[in-house]
Amino acid sequence: PEAAAGAAQPRPDPDMREAILAKLRFAVGRDVSAARDHDWYVATALAVRDRVVERWLDSIARTGPEKKHVYYFSLEFLIGRLFFDTVSNLNIVGEVRQALAGLGVDLDRIRAVEPDAALGNGGLGRLAACFMESLATLDIPAFGYGIRYDYGLFRQAIVDGWQHEIPEDWLSFGNPWEFERPDIKYLVRFGGSVEMVGRPDGTIQHIWHSAETVVAVAFDTPMVGWRGRRVNTLRLWSARAADPLVLEAFNRGDHVGAVADRMRVEAISRVLYPSDATPAGQELRLRQEFFFTSASLQDLLRRHRERHPDFSNLPDHGAIQLNDTHPAIAVAELMRLLVDEHNVRWDEAWRITTATLNYTNHTLMPEALETWPVELMERVLPRHIQIIYLINFLHLESLAKNGEISADLVRQVSLIDESHGRRVRMGPLAFIGSRRVNGVSALHTELMRKTVFSDLHALYPDRITNKTNGITFRRWLLEANPDLTRLLVEAVGPQVLDDAEALSGLERVVGDPAFRDRFVAVRRRNKERLAQEIAARTGVKVDPAALFDVQIKRIHEYKRQHLNLLETAALYAAIKAEPNRDWTPRVKIFAGKAASSYVVAKLIIKLAYDLAQVINNDPDVRGRLAVAFLPNYNVSLAEIIIPAADLSEQISTAGLEASGTGNMKLALNGAITIGTLDGANVEIREQVGPENITIFGLTAPEALARKAEPDHASRAIAASPRLASVLDAIGSGAFSPDDPGRFAGLVGGLRDHDPFLVTDDFDAYWEAQRGLDELWHRPEEWWRKSLLNVARVGWFSSDRTIREYAEEIWRVPVG
Ligand code: 26Q
Secondary structure, three states, X not given: OOOOOHXXXXXOOHHHHHHHHHHHHHHHOXXXXXXXXXXXXXXXXXXXXXXXXXXXXXXXXXXXOOXXXXXXEOOOEXXXXXXXXXXXXXXXXXHHHHHHHHOOOOHHHHHOOOOOEEEOOOHHHHHHHHHHHHHHHOOOOEEEEEEOOOEEEEEEEEEOOEEEEXXXXXXXXXXXXXXXXXEEEEEEEEOOEEEEEEOOOOOEEEEEEOOEEEEEEEEEEEEEOHHHOOEEEEEEEEEEEOHHHXXXXXXXXXXXXXXXXXXXXXXXXXXXXXXXXXXXXOHHHHHHHHHHHHHHHHHHHHHHHXXXXXXXOHHHHEEEEEEOOOOOOHHHHHHHHHHXXXXXXXHHHHHHHHHHEEEEOOOOOHHHOOEEEHHHHHHHOHHHHHHHHHHHHHHHHHHHHOOOOOHHHHHHHOOEEOOOOOEEEHHHHHHHOOOEEEEOOHHHHHHHHHOOOHHHHHHOOOOEEEOOOOEOHHHHHHHOOHHHHHHHHHHHOHHHHOOHXXXXXXXXXXXXXXXXXXXXXXXXXXXXXXXXXXXXXHXXXXXXXXXXXXXXXXXXXXXXXXXXXXXXXXXXXXXXXXXXXXXXXXXEEEEOOXXXXXXXXXXXXXXXXXXXXXXXXXXXXXXXXXXXXEOOOOHHHHHHHHHHOOEEEEOOOXXXXXXXXXXXXXXXXXXXXXXXXXXXXXXXXXXXOHHHOEEOOOOHHHHHHHHOOOOHHHHHHHOOHHHHHHHHHHHOOOOOOOOOOOOHHHHHHHHXXXXXXXXXXXXXXXXXXXXXXXXXXXXXXXXXXXHHHHHHOXXXXXXXXXXXXXXXXXXXXXX
């Protein structure tokens, strides 16, 4: 936000122009006259990167080795674009814009050339990216550790309403933000067998004769904090074949075999698993999990050993955060490295491990909890399965010491699930191996204590703690909504750029009509921009004066996009039945990807598309209702949609959305939430006040009870003529005349089982929506509520979240 930063802006630097020109010539290899947008983008990114590097090296230099580091282990970092984020956080937007303008280049045009770094599926990966930014902002020394996927999350194409996945080849034009570190590499081993050798002192040494060795090579990306205060490292590992192996095969004359082996090894970092909830359970996924976990642990242990005689004080110098169970094999691998490779006694290694690791849980849905077949783990990680068995034995034995244990309790808390084949349960493994275990919203954490982890919670009552998610306001307000940011700075002062809680200063002006008009004018411009984007991507023309009703997130039955679509179809019918009523004009905006193998989710996208075909082409509802499904939802598209949303749809079945973070982004930009009492919606209601949010539907305990009633769906349908008729229409092909049976299965599922309680919540949702229609007709009231949302969501800054992690979980000082 160039003007927003006001007096803090440094004077334009004539060197920036020269730096860009030099990069264009000597790094890109192009002359000014031949340079195209992409060349300018790379040249500018490299010039900016030089400024980053200064601060990066400075951050590392002034962080003494004694300082405690945070290590954030995550299989996903959903970063999006880095160019504008970096320029904005360095506070040089004006300078760069001016330098480019002097060269006849528009900054906003070239920033759009950058591909998204989409190394994540959704909320969990984006949270990791927000956390990296806040860690740097709060001057906390930290490494993010993950995988440098050659292919990020697939690009979504919608062809006749059906999702197609296209490989996301984000590195094909190079990546100016990363530094390859060929010297920083570790061997990661797989397979083989374990030999046990007796030692003279009566102990047993375990020698792992692995079958396969993979090299993990580091690629570092600088993570710049707000005002460039600190720059941390995101270290992503790429898999390389170990050359000697290849050479050996080559020399044997097996050239094809050698190349095939190389392919198999390097496949580990080839592609992100595109599933956001249901574990894939495949060998490649396990190899990915172990690959990056092992390399990261080796890296931090090496750094520790350079300064300390042993590992006894590791917990004083490092705190590891496991982002879900994806890196949970760290419990066994850290034990293996300490015990087998560094000769630490088991008990001491266990003390170190359980004082260093922490685990964040992001889901309670049973089908989403990771487990691995024992047989697979024996084959891929033979030493780790031994270690897990021993951890499990000692864990169960310690229970026995504390009193009698029943077969039931053992079944509940054992690390091995014996109920459907023998499987290692990664959640309990992470729990046992961690100092702190956290949920991501107050409700979710309470449910962790009461449901999936109830027995472990009873054994370790101080371990579970809540850390409600947050979002970085730099990306989701200052960068995504510069006009609103400018207005906020004028209204409450420039401290709002540094302190999210300063937004509360807005309370003074919510009643000021002049201010409100300016707020509405900013929103109007944002909506015009989104309307253009919708037209460009879908051909649908929408009126920026209409209520923009937005549901943007991964497509999943528990998130209930189909509830929204049923309401859309019912509203369409109601408008057609009473065309002369004073309907609130609405645009229903959807975006989101379905996991490639999730058939029902893909059908829900098709339903949105088919509804849009009928509704958008019906002159009877023109100007009152339109539907748009925007293809290829990603971070960059979110940055366009969120500042233009009037209504934020957060309608998951209560108890199933761990937190949500899109809900926070939308409220921050002035959208009013319609939502269930789920995840962080509960805390948004507490913050903004119940009169400024629309809550409807069953609560989590009610939902649980309702699901147990076998005929709940048929009763809900019988009680609601509106629901019955919309189900009939969709189920019988009213929106799919080319294939009338297309949605029969979807509707049949709702009639018969409806595990996500769509039918049960339909009437409450309909009424809540009609209340919002009314509210839209009272603009002073609508915009007052909208402004109060902006004023009261400062608490959802990821700076607050990271402060809480730092104080309670990591015990590191905050700058
Ligand atoms: C696991 C095994 C194999 C393949 C894929 C996966 C996998 C990948 C991603 C499982 C889950 C995910 C992602 C989960 C996720 O994004 N959860 C969301 O996390 C957010 C941040 O805490 C919450 O706000 C959301 O509520 C939660 O759904």
